[in-house]
Amino acid sequence: MNKLTLTAPAKLNLFLHINGRRSDGYHELETLFTLLDFGDELSFELTTEQEITLCGDTANIPTEDNLIYRAAKLLTPHKKSAHGVIIHIKKNLPMGGGVGGGSSDAATTLLALNKLWQCNLTIQELATLGLSLGADVPVFIEGKTALAQGVGEHLTPIEIAQKWYLVVAPNVHVSTAAIFTHPDLPRDTAKLESGWQLKNTRNDCQTLVKKLYPEVENTLSWLLKYAPSKMTGTGACCFAEFENREAALRVLEKLPSSWQGFVARNTSVSVCHQQLNTWQM
Numbered sequence: 001m002n003k004l005t006l007t008a009p010a011k012l013n014l015f016l017h018i019n020g021r022r023s024d025g026y027h028e029l030e031t032l033f034t035l036l037d038f039g040d041e042l043s044f045e046l047t048t049e050q051e052i053t054l055c056g057d058t059a060n061i062p063t064e065d066n067l068i069y070r071a072a073k074l075l076t077p078h079k080k081s082a083h084g085v086i087i088h089i090k091k092n093l094p095m096g097g098g099v100g101g102g103s104s105d106a107a108t109t110l111l112a113l114n115k116l117w118q119c120n121l122t123i124q125e126l127a128t129l130g131l132s133l134g135a136d137v138p139v140f141i142e143g144k145t146a147l148a149q150g151v152g153e154h155l156t157p158i159e160i161a162q163k164w165y166l167v168v169a170p171n172v173h174v175s176t177a178a179i180f181t182h183p184d185l186p187r188d189t190a191k192l193e194s195g196w197q198l199k200n201t202r203n204d205c206q207t208l209v210k211k212l213y214p215e216v217e218n219t220l221s222w223l224l225k226y227a228p229s230k231m232t233g234t235g236a237c238c239f240a241e242f243e244n245r246e247a248a249l250r251v252l253e254k255l256p257s258s259w260q261g262f263v264a265r266n267t268s269v270s271v272c273h274q275q276l277n278t279w280q281m
Contacts, residue, residue, distance in 0.1 A: 004043070006044075006276065007039045008101070008272060009035045009140070009271050010099040010100060010104065011100040012232045013233045014031075014032040014160075015032050015201030015203060017189040017191075017202070018189055028149075029150075030192055031148050032148075035270045036264035036266055037271050038092065039101075039104055040101060042090075042108050046116055052087070055089075057090055057091035059091070074129050075113050075117060078114075080118040094236075094260060096174065096236070098237045106130060107272075110137075111276060126141050140272070143270035159268065163242065164243070164248045164265045165242070168238050168255065168259050172215040174234055174235040178212075185204070205234045206231045216236050219236075226240060227241060249263055
């Protein structure tokens with residue numbers, strides 16, 4: 001088969017602690033990533049040409065700047081195949097929402113082309129390549145719920161209960177760079193000790209983002225009427241946890257028209273990896 005279609009899953013940060021700032025400007029952090037069974041859809045079709053062609057919902061981002069294209073270019077020195085590829089993307093995740101859309105797309109591209117181009121790189125080798133594209137890329141390549149430390153590259157797989165989540169994207173774009181460089185961002189949360197519990201964690205970015213972006217605070221307050229609410233990453237997406245799909249869908253039906261939302265559940269192994277495991281070349 002010369003064609004492969006994969007889901008690039010969304011992620012949630014169930015908490016995000018910032019432990020300090022390094023001399024290189026990056027932050028030491030601890031966060032719990034979980035992957036959802038909903039995401040962008042990427043299709044890869046081999047061609048007899050050498051070119052990498054990207055089409056679909058590209059949001060008019062210049063091709064050379066698109067993380068999908070950059071991921072494909074990263075793999076070209078490792079190709080064992082003479083084929084080029086046409087990559088089509090269908091965007092289902094909000095851009096700049098903190099659910100990992102761009103990073104997930106990049107990771108999915110690396111995983112797909114590693115198969116199609118017969119690169120035969122290990123997951124760890126792909127994760128190392130992916131880190132150069134973004135701190136969140138390795139967790140999507142690993143494809144498991146994980147505690148991330150360092151700048152996000154040190155991953156420890158963790159088993160957590162499966163839940164249903166309502167994820168809401170308010171009509172606002174939050175700049176990750178602006179949040180991480182803001183002088184009011186807390187940077188002194190103590191590192192986790194053994195025996196830590198999720199109920200004792202928080203998102204260190206949330207108070208600052210609520211202050212700078214009132215629409216995020218409005219979203220969190222609206223969700224709080226139905227279930228405890230949190231912000232993922234640096235926002236703008238917020239989420240609430242439910243025991244079943246029906247309860248989450250009932251709240252989604254009440255969502256203000258100016259916001260977008262979706263319901264999904266977390267998975268122990270990402271849907272992208274599940275699809276790859278059943279695909280045959």
